[in-house]
Amino acid sequence: MSIALKAEKISKYFYTPEKFKVLSDVSFEVQTGEFVSVVGKSGSGKSTMLYILSTMDTDYTGNLILNDQQITGRSVNKLAAFRNEHLGFVFQFHYLLPDFTCLQNVMIPALRLKKLSAAEIEHNAYEKLKTLGLEDQALKTASRISGGQQQRVAIARALINEPAIIMGDEPTGNLDSKNTEVVFDIFKQLAAEHNKTIITVTHDNDFAAKSDRIIEMKDGIIISHDRKPHEL
């Protein structure tokens, strides 16, 4: 098994309202195809860490390697290109573009990547929606479908460029238990069958408990890599 993500001694400070160390020397690795949940109380630094791993936050010290590529030190534009091709994101809110149809929303990152023709992209996007059970919603405007459906469209959008790593920031935080179940199953399946690496930050202990590995954080450091979190 290869390494999908390697974080070495990552530290970050917040400067407002006063200087505060959110992350101190966080180091860990994630294997390809692993489904990892990051848990911890509010303020433990788990989201901050996720955004550093996502390459969007570049204001940190330490070293980050994703997909065997050196990330730390790259220019903003190169990082954007890397995200486009190798990373998928699912957030607590779906952040779909409400003026576009579901299908167009899924297609946008692929149209940006420009590896395939528009027709192929449309076909792929439709296939993604189909696997997530959304083929009937494809041509509806993104603002006209339910919350659970929106989150699944967001997942389809995260998958359109076949990224190696999918990151989630409380992807089920806004969903009822039924939809949470659905999203979890999708993630599980992606990791098991498609060998995607999944890293999600979550507050949902049941969700975390079912994943391959739980990383528990407290006060900016990792306190366990166990299968079971402390103080469950």
Place this chain on the structure above:
Amino acid sequence: MKAGINTRIAYTYMVSKVKSTLVAALGVTFGIGMFIFMNSLITGTNEYSEKTMLSATPHIRLYNDNKISNTDMLNRYLGDRTINLISNPQLVPQDNRIFNPDAVAAVLRKRKEVIALSTQVTANIIYSKGNVQENGTIFGVNIAEQDKMFDISSNMIAGKTQSVADNPNNILIGIGLAQKLNLKMGDYVRITTSTGLTKTLQVSGIFKTTIKNVDETKTYVSLPVVQQLLQKDRAYITDIYVNVKNYSLATETGNSMAQQTGYTSESWQQSNEQSLAGKKIRDIIANAVIFTILLVAGFGIYNILNMVIYEKIKEIAILKATGFQGSDVVSIFIQQALLIGLVGSAMGLVVGWFTSYLLSKLYLGLGNVTYLPMTFLSKHYIQGAIFGLLTSFFAGYIPASKASKVDPVSIIRG
């Protein structure tokens, strides 16, 4: 396909807010419409006033001016062993004639740029009929040459220009003078010079230039009549009028002619400096108004884009998260601005043409201006469209570059 997706997003953003897009576009529309209308009117007015000026003034007038006394003769007589100075030099009054006018005219006619040339004698005189008297200027001309230059024939309301050449007792008068002295075709008018010489002439033609000053004072007779009145010989010529191909260069051409012939030149620009100043001032006023309108239109676009960006900031963040670069975001919003500008400019061209067309039918009826002078030049429409797009571009650039600097982390984390 990069341009493709950015354009599609820009287009979708634009049509999702049809109303505010239209308002912003209307700003450009009025700006461009006004730009076209103002330019058409100003150009029309300038062309009209130029035409008026040139109907009474030749492109270049050559004459013999009084010269200030110089040391040439002293130098010739005393040589340059001494430095010769004249204290308190005076203007030397002299016979203001063009010497050997035929030779001078022949030299000028050889120049490629000359299209018409007319030699003449003018005199300030008093016209009288019965006890009524009017001041004026009588022009002794070769009427065929003069007609070629000022197209007098097209202004004739009675009689023919050629009649002056046919009979030395004939005179062409303006409509204004005809009314003031109650002169009709065939009537006699008495001419008195400053030296007291008089002559009676018969009205053989009446012209109407619509320029009041010309119609009330100017008359044409054949050359020998004025030469006689001034008691001069048949070679006495005071002015040579020249029309050239490119009349905007009349001053330069005139200077070169003055150098060639040794006489003083005066171009139509120099003799109409006041009117040209008026033209400049009109241009400045129009440009100031147009600039203000375009600026306001620019602010309209700037405003709507700022609003869109404020509303779409989360979407911008997510686009950046999924791999759109700063330049893509700039491209999206610049394109949106340009789309607004394009729609606005296109409507502006129509509005500009329509306004110009309507107002070109506005009857003024003042002096010789019947309808509002208006031009329809494609140049103005092309310029208008370019200005509209430029304004949109710059108005869009500021908010677009602001949007490109959105930090996705701070927006998505909330």
